[in-house]
Amino acid sequence: MSDPVSAPAAATAESATPTITFDDFAKLDLRVGRVIEAKEHPNADKLLVLKVDLGREQRQIVAGIRGHYQAADLVGRQIVVVANLAPRKMRGEESQGMLLAASNDDKAKVIVISPSAEIECGARVS
Secondary structure (H helix, E strand, O other), X not given: OOOOOOOOOOOOOOOOOOOOOHHHXXXXXXXXXXXXXXXXXXXXOOXXXXXXXXXXXXXXXXXXXXXXXXXXXXXXXXXXXXXXXXXXXXXOEEEOOEEOEEEOOOOOOEEEOOOOOOOOOOOEXX
């Protein structure tokens, strides 16, 4: 019988997500940013368009959280962003990263991930 603590992690029957290596995880550039502007996406009911200060630069991020957050409630809030994600057009607006959020299986509840205390914008999450 193998030791569950030292046994390699594997995808479970409940999760179709494959196991990744540490090197795969290390490719992510997770940064703390502050939402400085937020508005509803003009062409999508579920999207918000955020302007985020990442310290040395500002980015536009399009996020599917409109049914869970009011745009004005996000302004001033620190969030965690995947900063090295390739830009992508979402209903005509370019998203230059992705915010991290947690949700239950049916997405009835979505929680934006934030640091537990203030830290400078651009701080790396590790």
